[in-house]
Amino acid sequence: MNTGTKTVLVTGADGFIGSHLVEALIRHNYNVKAFVYYNSFSSWGWLDHIPEHLKKELEVFAGDIRDPYGVKEAMKGCDIVLHLAALIAIPYSYHSPETYIDTNIKGTLNIVQAARELEVEKVIHTSTSEVYGTALTVPISEEHPLQGQSPYSASKIGADQIAMSFYRSFGTPVSIVRPFNTYGPRQSARAIIPTVITQIANGVRELKLGSLHPTRDFSYIDDTVEGFIHAMLEEKSVGEVVNLGTGYEISIKETVELIARIMDKQVAITTDTQRLRPEKSEVERLCSDNRKARNLLGWSPNYGDRDGLIRGLTRTIEWFTASENLSLYKHERYNI
Numbered sequence: 605m606n607t608g609t610k611t612v613l614v615t616g617a618d619g620f621i622g623s624h625l626v627e628a629l630i631r632h633n634y635n636v637k638a639f640v641y642y643n644s645f646s647s648w649g650w651l652d653h654i655p656e657h658l659k660k661e662l663e664v665f666a667g668d669i670r671d672p673y674g675v676k677e678a679m680k681g682c683d684i685v686l687h688l689a690a691l692i693a694i695p696y697s698y699h700s701p702e703t704y705i706d707t708n709i710k711g712t713l714n715i716v717q718a719a720r721e722l723e724v725e726k727v728i729h730t731s732t733s734e735v736y737g738t739a740l741t742v743p744i745s746e747e748h749p750l751q752g753q754s755p756y757s758a759s760k761i762g763a764d765q766i767a768m769s770f771y772r773s774f775g776t777p778v779s780i781v782r783p784f785n786t787y788g789p790r791q792s793a794r795a796i797i798p799t800v801i802t803q804i805a806n807g808v809r810e811l812k813l814g815s816l817h818p819t820r821d822f823s824y825i826d827d828t829v830e831g832f833i834h835a836m837l838e839e840k841s842v843g844e845v846v847n848l849g850t851g852y853e854i855s856i857k858e859t860v861e862l863i864a865r866i867m868d869k870q871v872a873i874t875t876d877t878q879r880l881r882p883e884k885s886e887v888e889r890l891c892s893d894n895r896k897a898r899n900l901l902g903w904s905p906n907y908g909d910r911d912g913l914i915r916g917l918t919r920t921i922e923w924f925t926a927s928e929n930l931s932l933y934k935h936e937r938y939n940i
Contacts, residue, residue: 615688669715690708698882727767733890827908828848830903
């Protein structure tokens, strides 16, 4: 893929998905500007861990997505914006919901307002399968009702609507991609797959977990990244919302058992009450209808179905169990 001299800004570039996306874009010959969250440690998050030869190709802008002036400054000279910056931890949204409104909704407003003023070619806004809430119909298409079952999901619904309102009101070229449960190397330990892997890898055989019965549609990071790139390149994606998921549904309990089997360990599970969501807030079932992504974007998952999940989990386990990576995680603590 040769893309010439397009300059792409990635917000949330210091995070899990963002850092992988930055790597892929550099390899596809884009000029990449990484918007990272300013901190006094000069940390670029996960970008500190990408290969040095890729890091040298990167322009980094440290700022705060909540600051409209900094956002606009970062976007100057950029052709395309991939907007991933967000607060995403559901438990923390119970604790501090106002920060989710400021970061997710107002941050998105800052992006689309600057895109309008600077006449950016395209904005890809990142949504989440959590906006659907517990599935009313399966598989979940883009037409499924939106249900805010946590302050996090409500803030993302608001962000999605702000983004799409600028397309409808001002013709701002916005596309929305809606990933389902992405997993892989560098994911936060607040998520179920890293939680299980890091506990087992550190010798824990009685795992502390939350609800086991909900089902999820787990998408490997490489597939999610390719979905972003397909959406970015496809002109017909403007004004559209597109799911990125496998369509393969599995329970949390089955996922834990699968991880333990791949790691060749016998484990027991205990319920840690602090990891349980409030009853009406728990999303019981998620399973993607990805036909729109296939038809509109020409995208399909390489890690779909059970075999794909096993391959993706195996690669994820290999990364997490490397000592230099495992040491970065506090397996004994519950991360909200």
